[in-house]
Amino acid sequence: MGEMEQLRKEAESLKDEITAARKAVQDLTLQDHVAGTAVVGRVQLKTRKTLRGHLSKIYAVHWGDSKLCVSASQDGKLIVWDSYTTNKVHAIPLKSSWVMTCAYAPSGNMVACGGLDNMCSIYNLKGKDGNVKVMRELAAHTGYLSCCRFLNDNEIITSSGDCTCVLWDIETGSQKTVFAGHLGDCMSLGVAPDFNTFISGACDFTAKLWDIRDGQCRQTFGGHESDINAIGFFPNGNAVITGSDDASCKLYDLRSDQELITYQDSGIMCGVTSLAPSLSGRLILAGYDDFNCNIWDSLKAERVGVLSGHDNRVSCIGVTPDGMACCTGSWDSFLKIWN
Amino acid sequence: MSSNSNLTTMKRTVEQLKLEASVDRIKVSQAAADLQQYCLQNASKDALLVGVPAASNPFREPRSCALL
Numbered sequence A: 001m002g003e004m005e006q007l008r009k010e011a012e013s014l015k016d017e018i019t020a021a022r023k024a025v026q027d028l029t030l031q032d033h034v035a036g037t038a039v040v041g042r043v044q045l046k047t048r049k050t051l052r053g054h055l056s057k058i059y060a061v062h063w064g065d066s067k068l069c070v071s072a073s074q075d076g077k078l079i080v081w082d083s084y085t086t087n088k089v090h091a092i093p094l095k096s097s098w099v100m101t102c103a104y105a106p107s108g109n110m111v112a113c114g115g116l117d118n119m120c121s122i123y124n125l126k127g128k129d130g131n132v133k134v135m136r137e138l139a140a141h142t143g144y145l146s147c148c149r150f151l152n153d154n155e156i157i158t159s160s161g162d163c164t165c166v167l168w169d170i171e172t173g174s175q176k177t178v179f180a181g182h183l184g185d186c187m188s189l190g191v192a193p194d195f196n197t198f199i200s201g202a203c204d205f206t207a208k209l210w211d212i213r214d215g216q217c218r219q220t221f222g223g224h225e226s227d228i229n230a231i232g233f234f235p236n237g238n239a240v241i242t243g244s245d246d247a248s249c250k251l252y253d254l255r256s257d258q259e260l261i262t263y264q265d266s267g268i269m270c271g272v273t274s275l276a277p278s279l280s281g282r283l284i285l286a287g288y289d290d291f292n293c294n295i296w297d298s299l300k301a302e303r304v305g306v307l308s309g310h311d312n313r314v315s316c317i318g319v320t321p322d323g324m325a326c327c328t329g330s331w332d333s334f335l336k337i338w339n
Numbered sequence B: 001m002s003s004n005s006n007l008t009t010m011k012r013t014v015e016q017l018k019l020e021a022s023v024d025r026i027k028v029s030q031a032a033a034d035l036q037q038y039c040l041q042n043a044s045k046d047a048l049l050v051g052v053p054a055a056s057n058p059f060r061e062p063r064s065c066a067l068l
Helices: A003-024 B002-021 B028-045
Strands: A047-051 A058-063 A068-073 A077-082 A087-093 A099-104 A110-115 A119-124 A133-139 A145-152 A155-160 A164-169 A174-180 A186-191 A197-202 A207-211 A217-221 A228-233 A239-244 A249-253 A258-263 A272-277 A283-288 A293-297 A302-307 A314-319 A326-330 A335-338
Touching: A003 B002, A058 A326, A068 A099, A068 A110, A077 A099, A077 A110, A110 A145, A119 A145, A119 A155, A155 A186, A164 A186, A197 A228, A197 A239, A207 A239, A217 B002, A239 A272, A249 B028, A258 B028, A283 A302, A283 A314
Parallel strands: A058 A099, A058 A314, A099 A145, A145 A186, A186 A228, A228 A272, A272 A314
Antiparallel strands: A047 A335, A058 A068, A068 A077, A077 A087, A099 A110, A110 A119, A119 A133, A145 A155, A155 A164, A164 A174, A186 A197, A197 A207, A207 A217, A228 A239, A239 A249, A249 A258, A272 A283, A283 A293, A293 A302, A314 A326, A326 A335
16 A cells, blocks of 8 residues: 555544544533523614714724724725724724735734735834824735734734735734645634633634644544634633634534534525624624624524624624624624624 | 655644644543533623613713702
8 A cells, every 4th residue: 555545544533533432422412411501582782873984894893992993995094993983093004905804903902904915914014103104014925914903912813815924023014824724715813711722713624723932733623514614712701602604603612522502594595704792691682794793692502693784795893892883894894883 | 755755744644643643631520510610600791691871881872860
């Protein structure tokens, strides 16, 4: 038997081993465990604010704290909003208008964005003269930038259409770690609450959990039947939620290494573009291609609410750190704040 | 040359699968219980779940009281 054939057999046998090991700890399903729990009551959120100002499709939004958020639009602007007053704190013109993602640093000092320029541009919001300028352009990806998230003021993680994720040193502009392993475009990433790991969702239909410091992929989760567009951590860091073009969302538990539940409905036939859990994790808000956002009871997998109000695809969604409200961004050029 | 790189890729795939196979797994009953418990413990703080009174909602205009 050739070496290649031997390795192929070994790979198949290891995949079977993983499937068996996952089954072996499946003493109960999540559905069984919560059988006695009631579904949450109907959730009816109202639009409290509409953020107007972008002139084209909004592709991304990210909360900095519970008041300020940054949005990115293909009108070539990043806007930092005071969501309480709807005032624009900063309107930052971009070199490339083909932006696909944006991020706010936890410190509030910087924002970042990127897209079809294959770069992640970092902007300093707290420059001495008050002007917002490009601080660094992180270039090395050979595909579009789909998502970026700051770890701190000097480190940012990016995901790309080149199938890799990268941890960057912002000061030097260099790649500290390249996370390779996905077999399709990486579409989205999420950082764990403890900042030790991150998750990525890709067009190879899998989600991967990565160790930030040693660069290893620790776990891979399959089951989706199409591209994963959105990914996020359950608030306690022990589970991962994914949203896919296959019209479903899934919850994977990290410690039992398997999918626990799927959020889908025969009436929903369009892809999930974005998702965010509520503060307690009990609600999952997911944006879809059909202009709506569905609210799911995460434990019972039932739809308990809908956010309708946008006139085009909901492309991005985010819940404030204090859990007080959620923000949806749409191709209709508006952002809405709901609670 | 390309058969060498295919071999290298395959070896890397096998090493990665070995790593993923060796992960410690807890019982699903334990995982489910912990998820549910986290939801319950934090439910009262979850504004989107339990609602927020108008007076303490930073996104609503405060109503002013006119004292005659």
